[in-house]
Amino acid sequence: MSLQRKKIQFIVFVLLLATACKEDIPIEEALPVQMPISQDVNAGDWQTVMDYDYLSNSSIPMPADINSATYRAELDLLVETSNATTVEQQSRVDFWGAGGVMRWNQLLRKLVAKYNLPLPVGSIPDPEKPVASPPFAARAYALLSVGQHDALIAAWKLKYSVNRPPPDMSEPLIKRSLPLTNLPSFPSEQAVIAGVSKKILTALFPFEKANIESIAIEHLNTIGWGGTGTESDIIAGNLLGDEVANIILARAKTDRMALARDPEKTYLDYFDIDVATVPNPWMSISDPPTDPLLPMFGRVKTWSDSTEVFSALPPPPPMVGSVAFEEDIANVYHIAKNRSREQWRISDYWADGAGTYTPPGHWNQIAEKLIIGSKWSEVRTARALSLINRAMLDSGILCWYAKYKYYVPRPSQINPDIKTSTGIPNFPSYTSGHSSFSASAGTILGYLFPDQKENLISQYVEAGDSRVYGGIHYMFDNIEGRKSGILIGELIIENALSDGADD
Amino acid sequence: MAQKIALYPYIVMFLFTQFSMSQGPLDGFLKGQGNIVTAISFSHESFDRYYVGNQGTINRNLGTIGTNSANLFVAGGLTEYLDLVLTLPYISTSASEGFWSDQHDFQDIAVYLKGSLFKLTVPDQSQLQLLAAVGVTTPLTDYIADAPVSIGNQSTQIETRLIGHFKSIKGIFVTSQFGYIKRNNITLDREFEISVPDAWDYVLRTGGSYKKLYVDGWFQYQNSRSGTDIGPGVPFPSNEIDYTRVGFTLYHPLPLMNHFGISLGAAFTLNGKNIGDSNRISGALIYEFSTKKSAPQNKKSS
Known part of the structure; x- marks a missing residue:
């Protein structure tokens, strides 16, 4: 047997050993044992x-x-x-x-x-x-x-x-x-x-x-x-x-969540949507067409005062066919045609679609990283999560109300050449849920962790932009969703300032 | 000269997409020192039915997934006992329905070393040879790995194969190869690491290699050792992909053009798991030459 053949046999043997190694991915997240700096006696x-x-x-x-x-x-x-x-x-x-x-x-x-x-x-x-x-x-x-x-x-x-x-x-x-x-x-x-x-x-x-x-x-x-x-x-x-x-x-x-699914489609009456007469109403563009997600979720009881929450209701969006609308959808089309790998990555990173924690869960994860590092007591940790999650629910309710009140079609419904890098949610476009959830949670976290504020703002802006990069939202969905999310965040902060935890 | 062509048959059909992997670029023949084969192949593959787990499914929001690919293939004999094989595919894929973006890019470069472990020549001059191969496949570009329409899984993989090759004096051959493909974990755009399942791969190929014709038929069975089923929110690269495929290849040297030949192939999926029920046709233009000054001898090692 020649030396070469021995070499080949040796290489095969080494590679067989290499392929036998296993890469393990931990199932449970390892976190440090907490040693709170303060017990928050009061x-x-x-x-x-x-x-x-x-x-x-x-x-x-x-x-x-x-x-x-x-x-x-x-x-x-x-x-x-x-x-x-x-x-x-x-x-x-x-x-x-x-x-x-x-x-x-x-x-x-x-x-x-x-x-x-x-x-x-x-x-x-x-x-x-x-x-x-x-x-x-x-x-x-x-x-x-x-x-x-x-x-x-x-x-x-x-x-x-x-x-x-x-x-x-x-x-x-x-x-x-x-x-x-x-x-x-x-x-x-x-x-x-x-x-x-x-x-x-x-x-x-x-x-x-x-x-x-x-x-x-x-x-x-x-x-x-x-x-x-x-x-x-x-x-x-x-x-x-x-x-x-x-x-x-x-x-x-008794928070009316039980009514949100609304299989009898009472939302059409409630929001006065006459599909026959409204020009360009939202339609399901999945095949077969499917009922939209939780149309009456906008009627669920908010944690903050509902009058104050609804004072942040976004204004009517540009009408389909208007100059403002055409400019916006042209932008979505342009992005979809020329989507960069980085834009794709951003749309994937924030998608939080089926089988994930959802966008509110993503923001709980972001909060977790900040909280773990800050060595808070259990009660202060609970307060932080209570603030961001109430803010996300309230801004989500407001967003859902806007979605059905304005009933705006997704970009691909108007222009089927708009191809996406993420799944098209089966409900109206305006305003963006991602922008609303993210801006409200990010605003609260900016109050809790002032030194992280700039970073948090860029994260919630990116989360909202990700939906435009994905080709499933107009920029006006994103901007108005973000604005109302910030307002809800600020509303919750205003009440948090007097809850005793900052004394 | 015709004699020479018959010495270098090879397989030039590839398709590496999310839903399908090729039956492998390795055959049982060694090229011989200094002899080099290059090929450009083109293939088209499509399916509208795919397996979710073992269950055949049609998704009207995807329609027909069509994939075209171009592949560069180079194989050369480093020594009489050792070949180097390289493949480089460019892939374009799209869905006929729904709104998912098309994908197109260079996919994964693969480099293999294939060497002879031993050879037995029986009295009637038939040959029995045992070969081993190792290969590394790694993505060339940052293509999208985790979408219903994608061109690959971004995993760097190492594979080892044992190849048994029998060739009769009358040109009939049978090649049986068994391989293990180790696939590395990948990190998704969603910023978490997932495991891409390893796989066992078995290919049986038989056919005839003659002066003016090469023909083969093959059977391939690939089985991932673990993995997930296609499902909402489940990262695609983590899917357990199994399949059984059959196919054939025809090769003929081009008349009046020394060193050139063309091949035609087809592949059919019999069944599978988490993969498209796809069929494929492919064609290739082949050019082969020797770096040696004189034409190679009629080598017994072929």
């Missing part, structure tokens, strides 16, 4: 979103004294549990140690992505398995965030009125495996988060009940494994979370 006095006194109406039993035999027994149990923690359990303690509020927000994003799939044409939605479209998702993120926010404010108030010290201060044999804080331990804030989040997510995604419950149980278990709370801390926290969720869900029942 957060119990912050204003809740719901005008409701959760603690006066609560059935939480008052805790046993730390010198009582009852509490002594709890401490002894925790000594045992916390010293028997396995390596696997410790990894779950660290997972949740990154922040319960953020972890449940991530879980909701995953559920939204899982359920954000269009229904097969002609099928009737199963209430157990909702379609997590952007409007549905915006409402879901807001419900979870408001629930977490209000529940943690109530928890903080109770913590600092009971003032039970962390268990390992009373019993040094307890093995705390998370950083020590001086946050009073009754009720456990992690149990509060688990209780409120589990209940709200189960109501939103009934089919996921068992899955969500097992995640909540794990979350609660990590409190004992990590030695950060006793049984009564956990029971009280879980119960408080559950009670707050009930109040939030009662509001959700």
